[in-house]
Amino acid sequence: MSMPRRTVLLITLFFSVLLAGCQSEPQEHKTTMMVFGTLVTITLWDVEEEKANQAIDAVAEDLSFMHEAWHPWRAGPMGRMNQLLGMTGEFTGNISVMPLIEKSRKLAEQSQGLFNPALGKLIALWGFxxxxxxxxxxxxxxxxxxxxxxxxxxxxxxxxxxxxxxxxPAVRLDMGAIAKGEAVQRSIDYLQSKGIDNAMVNAGGDLMAIGRHGDRPWRIGVRHPRKECDDKNPAECVIARLDVRHNEAVFTSGDYERYFEYGGKRYHHILDPRTGYPADQTTSVTVIHHDGATADAASTALFIAGPEEWPQIARNMGVEQVMLIDKQGVVHLSPAMAERIELSDLQTDPVIQKLP
Incomplete structure (x- = not known):
């Protein structure tokens, strides 16, 4: 004897609810490693566990390889190239470093030489x-x-x-102002090639993201260049917040991480190729771009350019979203950045500077 239609519908609904309840909630998968001189965190959202573990392992292996291959002072491909660059005659370039050199060449031209990876000897002279x-x-x-x-x-x-x-022979390569950006970009490209839609790779605050973090965007804070960060109260050292959109890289160059003090003055690692000294008109620059390497190199070039020259260099490098904080603590924003960033704890109103 067949069951009444109403009974069949109720049973079907019951099992549908039961199956939905048995399905696991979207999971976050995360790992952190030390590479490129900083902590790199790989975060995946809503990915099956086995697939997530395989992808994270592959990205971590690639990051370790890139770190060794591009290190300017160790006995890897870049270190070996630096030895050969100091000699006369021709040699064969290593395929693991040539694409990075070619990309750097274009960005150096666009920055009018403010991004200059050939200044490895100057960086070493300063001890950085x-x-x-x-x-x-x-x-x-x-x-x-x-x-x-x-x-x-x-x-x-x-x-x-x-x-x-x-x-x-004075040329010595140091890709510190582009390597993290290229590595983060390649990591995101790999994750997307494996069908992963929601992920972030964060290299010490320099990052790239795809998709979303569940029902919200990937939301990040930008560090205040003159406030000490406390692990218990990290929000106290944040000067700005923003939501990272799909396929965006956010990179910041600041004078607060690699520096020493001498004679009451701070000497940081972002050196001006024109003077040989640390650039002294800026404390922090944050750049958003769809390419990680460009965002990385541009944040350095715009830091050196300073509050007067950065709009022209940004235009040359194809960068539209910029926040620069000068040595007086004044925040300078491009119009595109002003539309989306949330600022806090400002002593003066931000300056909006149009790009030429």
């Missing part, structure tokens, strides 16, 4: 080539002048297919 131990006094003016007179540039390197030659 070491990850944990810096110098405790600046180099002499004569040492700086001698190096700047040699004018090392990426354009000194000639590339013919895989053959490389260099006209300037």
């Amino acid at each position: 080539h070491q990850e944990d131990l810096f110098a405790n006094f600046p180099p002499s003016q004569d040492e700086i002048d001698e190096l700047l007179a040699q004018n090392p540039q990426l354009s000194d390197i000639q590339v013919d297919n895989v053959r490389i030659s260099n006209d300037n």
Whole structure:
């Protein structure tokens, strides 16, 4: 005897509710590792556990490889290239570093030389080539002048297919102002290729995200350059908040992480290629862009450009969303950044600067 239709509908509804209740809630999968001199956190949302673990393991392995390959001072591909660049004659470039050099060459031109990865010797002169131990006094003016007179540039390197030659023995590559950006970009590209729609890769506050974090966007804070961060009250050192949209990279360059003090003055690691000294008109620059490497390099170039010159350099580099904080604590915003960022704890109104 068949059951009444109403009974069948009720039973079907009951099992539908039961199955829905048995389904697990979307999960967050996260891991943190030390690479590129900082803590890198990989976060995936709403991904099946086995798939998430495999993807995270692959990204972590790739990040470790890139860190070793692009390290300018260790005995890896970039370190070996730096040795060869100091000699005469041609040599074969390593395929693990050549794409990064070519991308850097274009960005260096767009930045009018403010982003200059050929200044590895200057970085070493200041002691900032070491990850944990810096110098405790600046180099002499004569040492700086001698190096700047040699004018090392990426354009000194000639590339013919895989053959490389260099006209300037003062060139030593240090990709510290682009490596994290390229690594984060490649990590996100890999995750998307595996069908992962919601993820963030955060390298010490420099990050890229895709999709959303559940029913909300990926929401981040931008550190105040002159407030100490407390793990118990991290919100106290945040000067701005924003929601990261799909396929966006957010990178910040500041004078507060790698520095030493001498004679009552702060000497940080963001060196102006024009003077050989740390750029002294800016305390922090945050850039949003769809390409991680561009965002990374642009944050450095705009920091050096300072409050007067940054709009033109941003336009040259194709960057529309910028926040610059000058040494007086004044916040400068591009119009596109002003539309979306939430500022807090400001002593003066922000300055909106249109791009040329």
